[in-house]
Amino acid sequence: MMNFLDDDTKERKFHEENFPWKGIIGYIMSIVLTIFAFWFSLDHVSSLGPTLFVILALAVLQIFVQMFMFMHVTESDKGFPWQTFGLISGLIFVIAIVALSMWIMTFSSMAS
Amino acid sequence: MSTTIDHTGAQHGHDSHSSTGAFVPLEYSDPDNAIKIFGFWLFLAADMVLFACLFATFIVLRTHIANGPDAQHLFDVKGFIEETFILLTSSFTGGMATFFMRHRRVKGTVAWLTVTALLGMAFVGLEITEFVHDVGIGATMQTSAFLSAFFTLVGTHGLHVSIGIAWMISIIVQLIRYGITPATARKVFIVNLYWHFLDVVWVFIFTVVYIMGVIHA
Amino acid sequence: MPPSHLSHWGLLITGDPLIYGADASIVLATVAIIFVLTKYKKWGWLWREWLTTVDHKKIGIMYLIAAVLMLFRAGVDAELMRTQLALPNLHVLGPEHYDQIFTTHGTIMLLFMAMPFIFALMNIAVPLQIGARDVAFPFLNAISFWVFFFAAMLLNISFVIGGSPDAGWTSYAPLAGAGFDTGPGENFYLLSLQITGIGSLATGINFLATIFKMRAPGMKLMKMPLFTWSIVATSILIIYAFPALTVVLTLLLIDRIAGAHFFTIAAGGNPMMYINMFWIWGHPEVYILILPAFGVFSEIAATFSRKAVFGYKSMVFSLLLISLISYFVWAHHFFTMGAGAGVNSFFAVASMLVGIPTGVKIFNWLFTMFHGRIRIKMPMLWMLAFIPCFTMGGMTGVMLAAAPADYQYHNSYFLIAHFHQVLIGGTLFGMLAAMYYWWPKMFGFMLNEYWGKWAFWLFNIGFYVCFEPQYILGLMGMQRRMYTYPKGMGWTDLNFISTIGAYIMGIGFLVLVWDIVYSIKYGERDLTGDPWDGRTLEWSLPSPAPHYNFAVIPTITHRDHWWELKQTGRQDELKIHEQDIRPIHMPKNSGKPFLIGLSFFVVGWGFVFEWYILAVLGLLAIFVMMFMRSAEQHPDYHIPVEEVVHTETALGRL
Amino acid sequence: MRQRKKAKRAAAYLAVSAGAALLLSGCGSQYQVLDPAGPVAKTELHLIVMSALLMLIVIIPVLILFFYILYRYRDKPNNTAPYEPNHQDSKVLEIVWWGIPILIVAILGAYTIKTTFILTKPPTNTTPITVEVTSMDWKWLFQYPGSHIATVNYLDVPVGVPIQFVLTSNAPMNSFWVPRLGGQEYTMPGMAMRLWLQASYPGKYYGHGANFTGRGFSHTTFYVYAKPMPQFKQWVQSVKASAKPLTMTEYKKLNVPGIVGNLTFSSYPKNVFYNTVMNDGGKYMSSTMDSMMAIGKKASTSNMSGMPGMSNTSGSSK
Ligand code: HEA
Ligand code: HEA
Ligand code: CUA
Ligand SMILES: [Cu+2]
16 A cells, blocks of 8 residues: 555556547447436336436446546556545545435434 | 746656657646646545535435425426436537547637537526426425425536536637647646536436436425 | 513614724724835835735745734634623623624634634645645635635624624524524625635645645655645545535525525425534534644654654554544534434444544654653644643543433533633644744744743643633533523532633733744744754755745655754755756736635625625626636746846855 | 652642542532433433543553653753654554554443433333423423423423423424433424433422524523422322413414513413424424324323324325
8 A cells, every 4th residue: 555655756658549439439338328227217117226226326337437438537647646546535425425414314213 | 848947836757758758648748737637636526525415415305395396297307318418418529629639639629619518508508498497387496495405406517517618618719829738738628527527417416316306206 | 581681683783892892993903004004115015025925935924824813803702701601690791792702703713713824834834845836726825815814804894894693603504594593694604604615625625736746756655744644634624525514505595595495494494404514514624623733743743852753654544544534423513413323323433433543643642752852842842732631632522422421511511621622732732833833934033932931831721720610511511602601500610710711821822922022023043944953844945945945856765854864964965056956937926816815705795795796796806817817828937047046045055 | 859759749639639529529419410310311421431431541541651751751961761763663552552442442332332222212111201392482392292281491290200302493403401310402493303311309400402592592491390200290280270271372472582481381282392393394304203103102191193194194204
């Protein structure tokens, strides 16, 4: 772990594309995922619980599509691409905020 | 870039970007630029938390409809499907703008950015239409907690998109005036980061707000 | 039976000697400042050297001045509260006033005293410690300062115009909603916090980018000074916590001025969501306040024990661990909301867990002193006072974290005592230690030790006299935020003692101010740049440092690089050779940050009084200035080699 | 040197006697939290004492170490203590001070969780009574669904019987706290929170709102009078016989912000508690619905089960 913290002098290489493959694949993926989500939920393919699970999972996949296909999340001029660290820790906090808030606000009443 | 100048932000490796002969995109060619891009990533992380709070609020309040309409009766399925595909497409066209920028092709960059901004305007237009319709049938922010949360969450996203459009236009103007320079390249890259980020937020809005709203009240 | 003063409801702020006093002093101070500036023809100087500066060192100094002024303002609030509480049934302050005063006391102390104090230290020390010429975004840094400054003005002005907020620094809905709290007071709170919050967020981003991207060559992360590390942890917390504040304030504002129903009682609003979201920010906020102090103490303990910090790696690890855990404890501020035994258990245990990495730090500091040579200078004195004081405060924090026990402490003076012990014994002691420590670096002279010691002992003894009795008061059932209390509860003696303690602290503060004034006149000059025999890079520079900091950026080979060089007699490695000097790229001064801050003030004012045209005009001004900035082609310039050579020669470094 | 030792001894003596004095006097009823008058407060005091002791285990060594190191390693001309400027790591020590606190937190955490769950249940098995509490600006309304009487700013309870307080507010949130009987819980609009308390001895117990509610907050005091069951029943009878009823008009008057003294009522408008909760948002809170139902089922003398709307809404919680 400590080595990884110190890896900030190594020059990073960027990947040069001559045809926008990533963008096109990313676009197709995002469209397919979306259509699938709409179909799965709006056509009531499954019951409520599984549906929620599936469409949320699809939304999470879409994050990765945008991150890797469009946002060049792994690029950095030198050393470790610290923004990935920022995003991952951010995601932890985001999940904490939403999930814990929901847990708190459901008020499984104190007394029985 | 002159290597005889010490940059504020460039104490290390300021003259090494071409030393290995590897490809370095223009927006990263100047260390000051690389720092700005990193700073923008940090801003996005913060913005993510901002939306998380709005989502948490919406989720907690989504059934609190008081005397107003519930989600099922309010949302127009066709409308949000349209909005979704428009925004997804604009994310792709924004990505194309970055691609052309990296190949230093001004015209292509400007063209793709223009398409992106236009799609963004179409999106905002649809959203405004939706809001106007809602208000017309008496579903306002003052009606219920659910609607307060709905308008604020979706409206905040819409406001972000609108700011993105204005920003893009100003960058298009700068591209036309100055061509592709390290500075304009960086701006193109950053505005697209912002744009893709808004796309991700929208994916969650259509999932959590719209789909979940219409499939169960 | 209702006391008579409860029957009138107006928000008129006339007819009150306190307010007249405040009015008079504001007018007098303004006149005096204008007079002095005009008489000595200093307007141009003020504008050129300070109001338009983007130099991190000067911005740091401005933060420092603002923080000390705000400490005074909120300290006067504290003295007033303690005077009112000295004896039962007093009427120095009526309930309206008391409510306003504890609200502004808490709000100002946390957001307009402690935060700028921290930003002062970050600005002053971080770039120097990591061998950078400025922060990553100097222009943004100036905006952060002016935004904070005008937000502070906005809150302070509420005392004389419109009325101060009076719902506590936590400002819970629905009490703070339009339904129960009409008038502009609460709007002042919402807007000023919102505006300063924007500045704080920008500062967090700025410093994280600075630290990650602008270190001198060779300074790997694990070679960074611990103060810089603490700012990494703090910035991470700022970035992830402040957006929650932005949201919660916006939602309450929308409720208040647009009639929405987030936190109202009617139409399905949920006030508990306010509490929940407030603490999503509020808890990390208290660690934002303590972590920089931890960083300061690590520097000071090592320097004044002439010894490397003990357990550097676990110091770093514990900083990061504290910031991670601190995001999972917020509900300990409302254990008594009844969110369920599961929820309470989770947050109780998570809160206790924070004690573990914090304890590790305490032990590491102790063992930094162990086998060292402890010199007790002013910074070290404050550090030494911190250890027992903060440990006790932390311990009572852990006691509060035991959820069912908290049912008995919550909102009582036990809690008040806990948080003053960590805020004063931790944050404030840390800030004062840092002020003494970096003062010579900022100004080129030392603060006087004799008066410093007087201030120190008065403040410390005053602290214990003031706050230890409050633990007992809490156990005797005394609630916080009572403007008065009846006889016969057994609370009188302890309250009286507490008030005496507060006065002693007040005297201590005055002596501290005197120490500064005295030292400006008679303070010992610091000619070496290294008065404490320091360890980190900032002490290799002259005091004060030239505005470009480093004529030549050093290459770092060691943790505590400067100390290492001194130990091995290699100071010459940092000596500057004329042939190495290149033109230095620096940002230009700019008036825009000041104007943007001013525009934010206008926006805030517009929303407070719901004069929307004014607000829109302010927003437009901000956008126009941002756009002009973005179109600026040359926001920076180069310092020519000759000028650097000249400056360095004058400093005797060439 | 000798002088200093003497001074130290004197200081130590002072500290010990001050502590002892505090502990001894701590049993006086002024130290309300330390002087429980019921099983709930007692359970909480246990946890308080336990946590304080655990904290002492840490704080005493820290203080000793602190003063010892400070004394031993001062930078004095002829200090013979070892000086090792690069002594900066020790696996063993690190393990000790990560390990021991983890252990302490584990103990305290386990005890805390246990206590948290215990306190959600009635303190004893005796049949409980229910009191519905509404915090208003700035007064307390207590309703006894069992006997249909109501009081303001004071309440009588029987000794030795668990009391189920059902808490709500029709003003800003407050907190219901009777330190000698047990810890507090918020009273929130749109919520029906439950708190179990019980008095073991007859007496007059101080209670106060603990969460700030604005100008009149300092006057939200109330008293709990605990009496043996027979006297309690007698009191109920006399209230029923002699007090005037709480009419809707009167209730609305109470709702106006202000301060009043003690009041007693022989009856109150039907369902006013229930309606307050539901109208202020209770209908959205599944747990509130549940607890309203539970009151209906559990509290032996409740009249809640007959309420309109109870049966058809209870199923909708998810
Ligand atoms: C600088 C600010 C600061 C700091 C550092 C802390 C630190 C801690 N605080 Fe505090 N807290 C506040 C500021 C702070 N707090 C404020 C302002 C409030 C009130 C806000 C309001 O309501 O207005 C508050 C309120 C507050 C509450 C809410 C109580 C209530 O409202 O009823 C709780 C409850 O858990 C709590 C717990 C803790 C804990 C567990 C720590 C821990 O981080 C402490 C850790 C430190 C130690 C434990 C000491 C050193 C450790 C050792 C020597 C090792 C051994 C340790 C163990 C075995 C545990 N705090
Ligand atoms: C960093 C934060 C910080 C600091 C440093 C302090 C410092 C002090 N605080 Fe504060 N306090 C808070 C943060 C802080 N406080 C918060 C967050 C709250 C909660 C607010 C709320 O409930 O919403 C609070 C609440 C609070 C209360 C509880 C009020 C109540 O609930 O009713 C009290 C009461 O004793 C108090 C006292 C003091 C005192 C005596 C000091 C002393 O240390 C002050 C020392 C004095 C000075 C530094 C200046 C000296 C001034 C002069 C010398 C001028 C002389 C003038 C006269 C005598 C009129 N504070
Ligand atoms: Cu308290 Cu829902
Ligand atoms: Cu906390």
